Amino acid sequence: MSILLEETAPRDGLQNETRLLPVAEKIRLIEDLVACGFQRIQVGSFVNPRAVPQMADTEEVLRRLHKKPGVIYRALILNERGLERALGCGVTHVGVFVSASETHSRKNSGCDVEEGLRRACTVVRKAKAAGLSAQAGVMNAFGCRFEGRVPEDRVFSLAASLAEAGADELCFADTSGLANPLQTERIVGEALRIFSLPLGLHLHDTFGFGLANVYAAWKLGLSRFDGACGGLGGCPFIPGAPGNIPSEDLVHLFHAMGVPTGIDLEKLIGVRHFLEATFQRSLPGRYGRSP
Amino acid sequence: MSILLEETAPRDGLQNETRLLPVAEKIRLIEDLVACGFQRIQVGSFVNPRAVPQMADTEEVLRRLHKKPGVIYRALILNERGLERALGCGVTHVGVFVSASETHSRKNSGCDVEEGLRRACTVVRKAKAAGLSAQAGVMNAFGCRFEGRVPEDRVFSLAASLAEAGADELCFADTSGLANPLQTERIVGEALRIFSLPLGLHLHDTFGFGLANVYAAWKLGLSRFDGACGGLGGCPFIPGAPGNIPSEDLVHLFHAMGVPTGIDLEKLIGVRHFLEATFQRSLPGRYGRSP
Numbered sequence: 001m002s003i004l005l006e007e008t009a010p011r012d013g014l015q016n017e018t019r020l021l022p023v024a025e026k027i028r029l030i031e032d033l034v035a036c037g038f039q040r041i042q043v044g045s046f047v048n049p050r051a052v053p054q055m056a057d058t059e060e061v062l063r064r065l066h067k068k069p070g071v072i073y074r075a076l077i078l079n080e081r082g083l084e085r086a087l088g089c090g091v092t093h094v095g096v097f098v099s100a101s102e103t104h105s106r107k108n109s110g111c112d113v114e115e116g117l118r119r120a121c122t123v124v125r126k127a128k129a130a131g132l133s134a135q136a137g138v139m140n141a142f143g144c145r146f147e148g149r150v151p152e153d154r155v156f157s158l159a160a161s162l163a164e165a166g167a168d169e170l171c172f173a174d175t176s177g178l179a180n181p182l183q184t185e186r187i188v189g190e191a192l193r194i195f196s197l198p199l200g201l202h203l204h205d206t207f208g209f210g211l212a213n214v215y216a217a218w219k220l221g222l223s224r225f226d227g228a229c230g231g232l233g234g235c236p237f238i239p240g241a242p243g244n245i246p247s248e249d250l251v252h253l254f255h256a257m258g259v260p261t262g263i264d265l266e267k268l269i270g271v272r273h274f275l276e277a278t279f280q281r282s283l284p285g286r287y288g289r290s291p
Numbered sequence: 292m293s294i295l296l297e298e299t300a301p302r303d304g305l306q307n308e309t310r311l312l313p314v315a316e317k318i319r320l321i322e323d324l325v326a327c328g329f330q331r332i333q334v335g336s337f338v339n340p341r342a343v344p345q346m347a348d349t350e351e352v353l354r355r356l357h358k359k360p361g362v363i364y365r366a367l368i369l370n371e372r373g374l375e376r377a378l379g380c381g382v383t384h385v386g387v388f389v390s391a392s393e394t395h396s397r398k399n400s401g402c403d404v405e406e407g408l409r410r411a412c413t414v415v416r417k418a419k420a421a422g423l424s425a426q427a428g429v430m431n432a433f434g435c436r437f438e439g440r441v442p443e444d445r446v447f448s449l450a451a452s453l454a455e456a457g458a459d460e461l462c463f464a465d466t467s468g469l470a471n472p473l474q475t476e477r478i479v480g481e482a483l484r485i486f487s488l489p490l491g492l493h494l495h496d497t498f499g500f501g502l503a504n505v506y507a508a509w510k511l512g513l514s515r516f517d518g519a520c521g522g523l524g525g526c527p528f529i530p531g532a533p534g535n536i537p538s539e540d541l542v543h544l545f546h547a548m549g550v551p552t553g554i555d556l557e558k559l560i561g562v563r564h565f566l567e568a569t570f571q572r573s574l575p576g577r578y579g580r581s582p
Contacts, residue, residue: 180547181506208540208577209547212503215472249499256471256500286499 003218003254003261004040006200006226007033007247009275010061011042011076013232014054016243017279021054025278026061030073032271033229037263040072042095042226046082062089074135078109079119083126093133096120097173098162100155101144104175108139117158121165128166136162137171137202141187143178152187156194169198169224174213177206181216188217200224203245205231205284210245211253225250230272230283246285248272294509294545294552295331297491297517298324298538300566301352302333302367304523306345307534308570316569317352321364323562324520328554331363333386333517337373353380365426369400370410374417384424387411388464389453391446392435395466399430408449412456419457427453428462428493432478434469443478447485460489460515465504468497472507479508491515494536496522496575501536502544516541521563521574537576539563 010030014021021029026044033041043065044058058075067073075086076095086094098113098120099105105116120136127134141155159170172187184201191199201217203210203226214225227247251263269288276283301321305312312320317335324332334356335349349366358364366377367386377385389404389411390396396407411427418425432446450461463478475492482490492508494501494517505516518538542554560579567574 180544181503182548206577207543207547208499208502208537209544211499212472212506212544215503216506246499252498253471253500253503256498257473286497 002223003259004200004224005038005247005250005261005263006040006042006074006224007038007229008042008202008226008244009033009228009230009232009247009271011044011055012226012244013228013230013275015045015052016233017054019279021278023057023060023064026057027065029271029274030061030065032267032274034068034071036267036271037261039070039262040074043073043075045076046085047076047078059085059089062091072133077123077127080123080126083123083130086132087130091132093135094123094127095171096123096127096134096136096162096167097139097171098137098158099139099175100150100158101140101147103146104140104144113154113158117161121161124162124165124167133168134166135169135171135200136165136167137173137200138162139173139175141172142174142183143176145176145178152190155187156190159191159195163195163197167197169200170195171200171202171224171226173202174204175202177204179203179213180209181212184213185216185220188220188222192220192222198224200226202226204233205243205245211249214245214250214253227251229268230275230285232275232279232283243284246283246287248285248287252287293514294550295491295515296329296538296541296552296554297331297333297365297515298329298520299333299493299517299535300324300519300521300523300538300562302335302346303517303535304519304521304566306336306343307524308345310570311345312569314348314351314355317348318356320562320565321352321356323558323565325359325362327558327562328552330361330553331365334364334366336367337376338367338369350376350380353382363424368414368418371414371417374414374421377423378421382423384426385414385418386462387414387418387425387427387453387458388430388462389428389449390430390466391441391449392431392438394437395431395435404445404449408452412452415453415456415458424459425457426460426462426491427456427458428464429453430464430466432463433465433474434467436467436469443481446478447481450482450486454486454488458488460491461486462491462493462515462517464493465495466493468495470494470504471500472503475504476507476511479511479513483511483513489515491517493517495524496534496536502540505536505541505544518542520559521566521576523566523570523574534575537574537578539576539578543578
């Protein structure tokens, strides 16, 4: 099965950066990532601009972006206000997430898990009714930096409600970066038994387990993974949360195993150089470093 | 099955560092690692001191070391001269390696693979005859930085000769840091079918695939892995070869999966701090970083 990678640097990657990237540079970043071959890009989110200033100009980015046919430009939304904003600027694919942890839910969405789920299901239903494609997912599905272990039956129950609300695909997110490969194997294995929808993983790389988790999931047949160029990113509501899996390392892993991804690795390293120059620091991605 | 980790920082870790560590500091490092719970430590190598100056004082380290009963203090040897030196200072466990790559063999051992194998088998036989325990292994078993692909049948044929010479255990080393988890699974799976000796892996972490490789091998039943505190190390004869898998991340991976290793992680982070202070740089190990 071919690998479907979703590049999240313009959204999850940027949202933790204090230096605000001007719209023109965000557009350049997104178009450069499309030129690398990504078929799916998270371009921004419709959340409270005071809470996540970097995402305040998502409408403008989406309006000015030169969209390539066939590429999915996804925006994340948390509630109906976000959906209205998404519809107002021609978004066709949304991502809708609920946290499986009470503490994280309150910090991230300002409500408890139950209310977060109610909002997410409403948004999924309304997005579908408006003709959009909706990916829905569970944050902190592998544990929570604040609460520790997250019961797996809660994760599956949340995912089942999102599926019932009409989600086109499900995503399990290791928002706190706590997943290990044995746990990934267990959760993915169980999810593959329960759900008939396409499943994806959004993994962070706190402890260097990211690629081991990807490998464990891929061996079970999973083929949809998120990554962020350079390993940029984190969660603004989890102090010290690390970046996403560097997408160049994700691509390199599959290429090394003889599995095509459609991504041009050398071009992707060019994008990392742009991000490193922009944010004036070295990013964690390993591929393409000089010795 | 319990995990058996071999800590290589005092040997593979140090040999690439230009700052020579005084004998007293090497001994402190080794004793601190034993205090972390390691049952197996690579303490040095008997090689040409002009080629690897950091290892020139291995005799003195071994003589002055306060050895804890039950702990394996291993020294690496390449030839009969090395074995004589090892015997002269009371070494009980040796490591003997042959490279599977012609170019690397010439650079590392000054001879071709055939001659390297002849020497290694002689050393294994003589070490066994002298009552020592011999681990024998194949370097660049997963590919070569100079030559690219290394034929797997050559790797197994070299390992078979070493087993026949009397090796007590076999080790497959990813000296160039090129292994991927699918390849690891294939090579380990085949090795487990061919050999009845205990098998171990010595992995480097060039591309961040190290823990994924460990996981793939562990799932097949392998339980012996090398690591180096902090991820120190490299091969002095392969420019840009990266460090070993950080042993703290290796330990943390198993602990996160509920698999005991007998290692005290917090103490191990203390050793990393010592190495970082000594070599005045941040090491790649992930566990125990402040956010």
